[in-house]
Amino acid sequence: MKKSVKQQQLERRILRMLSPKAKAAAELIFADHELQALQEYANIVSIKRLGFNDHGPVHTRMATINAIRMFKLLNDAGIKMNLEKEGVGTADDSLTGVILAALLHDLGMSIARDGHELISIELARPFIDRVVDAIHEEHEYEIKAAIKSIAIEGIFGHMATYKIHSLEAGLVLIGDGSDMEKGRARISVLLSDKVRVGDIHRTSASAINKVKIIKGKERPIRIEVEMESSVGFFQIEQVFFPKINISPVKPFIELYAGVVGEEMLKYL
Numbered sequence: 001m002k003k004s005v006k007q008q009q010l011e012r013r014i015l016r017m018l019s020p021k022a023k024a025a026a027e028l029i030f031a032d033h034e035l036q037a038l039q040e041y042a043n044i045v046s047i048k049r050l051g052f053n054d055h056g057p058v059h060t061r062m063a064t065i066n067a068i069r070m071f072k073l074l075n076d077a078g079i080k081m082n083l084e085k086e087g088v089g090t091a092d093d094s095l096t097g098v099i100l101a102a103l104l105h106d107l108g109m110s111i112a113r114d115g116h117e118l119i120s121i122e123l124a125r126p127f128i129d130r131v132v133d134a135i136h137e138e139h140e141y142e143i144k145a146a147i148k149s150i151a152i153e154g155i156f157g158h159m160a161t162y163k164i165h166s167l168e169a170g171l172v173l174i175g176d177g178s179d180m181e182k183g184r185a186r187i188s189v190l191l192s193d194k195v196r197v198g199d200i201h202r203t204s205a206s207a208i209n210k211v212k213i214i215k216g217k218e219r220p221i222r223i224e225v226e227m228e229s230s231v232g233f234f235q236i237e238q239v240f241f242p243k244i245n246i247s248p249v250k251p252f253i254e255l256y257a258g259v260v261g262e263e264m265l266k267y268l
Ligand SMILES: [Fe+2]
Pocket: 105, 106, 116, 158, 159
């Protein structure tokens, strides 16, 4: 199984960030040849056939790192995830569901863009089942059901097309949306030479220099988006903000965006 240097670096970073059960799940995902092949194919369809940006192994790992970072900031601030609040599982169980969703959310791009969040669920099911079953005892039915449901909810909600209700799934939605730094959206800019419908998304996304996820001052999470020109605000207002707006994590987020060298605009 060949992986890019970038992918390998991101995987090592993810493993260092995780608690025991989530780490065991990530290790199984990273060792899965069938999954690697499907993610790479999803990227071929996304970039070469459909003219979108990266939706493959590197993107899903970046989205995962973003989600884990926010998870930790919430945890440090004493905010409990839904599984813990509802007496179903631990923070480690929640994180396991979050990373499974974040790692598998774009598999549906191997088929089509429209409704890919639903196709992703179909394609992710065997991997979710395999991993969750492997890291639990057979009789642990309740927690297996909960983690699988969280993983599916995270995938289901990642396009902000359906309302989701857990903080866990809300982290996946924002983690996915936060992967919009310059180099990330540039792949398709390089590949397409003609003006196409939707180009404003690409131009706008390539104006984003940096997305920082750090500890907030008034709320646990602060997201700072730094752009090189004001065209980047389109990406924030049309793509990123609507995702935060529908996410159950919204009350815990400060959102700032601005052009380098100018004062940042406060959205939340
Ligand atoms: Fe997606």
